[in-house]
Structure formats: structure tokens, C-alpha cells
Amino acid sequence: GAVVSQHPSRVICKSGTSVKIECRSLDFQATTMFWYRQFPKQSLMLMATSNEGSKATYEQGVEKDKFLINHASLTLSTLTVTSAHPEDSSFYICSAFSGRAGENIQYFGAGTRLSVL
């Protein structure tokens, strides 16, 4: 079945550094990928929609200069948390909709747990 690979699974970094998270669709082309953020015991919050070859669409309240999204190919989207601070510590999850005919499944990466010290 379709698989989305997300890397790294866990990051611990110092305040002020930048962290890049990769999301790959392994056996399908994803023109659109979604980036979510989840705090403990809460639902997923959509941060942005990543579109291949064009700028990402950010949800209200999400700083586009803080969370840089690049979707350079049909199988890869990256999220870079720039100048990370402790309040950016969270669980980040990417997702892609396979878009195959007859299939309406959104596949999720395993998530990246970011801890900023």
C-alpha cells in the first residue's frame, strides 16, 4: 500500500537553531502534502498545505517565515522550523493524499517529535 516516510522521527536541538523535516511519498506522486502540528492530548492542527512547484498555503496564525515549506518534487516536501524556540516543541506530522482513482485515503508519516531546549 501507499506509504509516507517522514524523517527524522525525533529531534532535540538548542534554541535558535533550524530544523528540517522531510516527508516523502514512497510509491505514489503527491502533488499536495499537508503539514500538521499536534500538542499532547489534542487534535491535529493543519499548519499548511504544500503544493508541488508552487508556494505553500498557510493556515491563519501560522508564520510562513518561521515554518518554511518546500515541495520541490512530486515525492518530497520539507518543513524547516527556523530559529526554533521552546514553544515550537511539538509533534509534527506530514500527510499526503494518494489521489488514486477510487481511493480517498490520506496517508500519514510517522511524525517528528521536536524538542527545543
Next chain:
Amino acid sequence: GQSLEQPSEVTAVEGAIVQINCTYQTSGFYGLSWYQQHDGGAPTFLSYNALDGLEETGRFSSFLSRSDSYGYLLLQELQMKDSASYFCAVRGGSNYQLIWGAGTKLIIKP
């Protein structure tokens, strides 16, 4: 606005049947999905209903009534491993995106 309502927590006994309800109010509707998420893990797809009626997949079934903007997830023969959070999500909006409910924590007792 867009919203999905589901209970925050449900408790059931191992071997029993449990139903998790979801009502929605969204702009645009293409289908209702259910996802399971264990603590510390990412959501995994369970089911998708685009049309009214019941979809069965093993021990799990999902129901949709578009006229009532309502659906439910039915879990049968509960096992301890089913302890997790269950999210309903509507594919809708202007971006064909998933709009998520707050999740229902299912607690299973022996």
C-alpha cells in the same frame, strides 16, 4: 464556521461493542473518514464513507448519514490494543483538506 463534534472519552469493556459518534458542520463535504492514533504515534486510516450507509471492515464499521450530517464508528469484540484516540475527519473546505474532530479517547477495561 466548520466544526466536528465527537465525545472526548469513551470507556468500554474488553470484548464489548462501542460506538463513537461524530456530527459535522462544514462548508463542502466529500466524505467522512476515521483515523486511529495510539499515544506517541501518527494517525492511521480506518475507514472512509462518501455515501450514506454502513461500511464494514473486519471488527470495525463506519456509518454515514449525509442528511443528518452524522456518522459513527463501531468497534466490535474490543481488544486491549484498541485503546487509542479515534478521530473523525471530513474532507471538505475549499482546499479539499481534512477537517478534524478533537478526537475520542477510547479506554478499554479488562
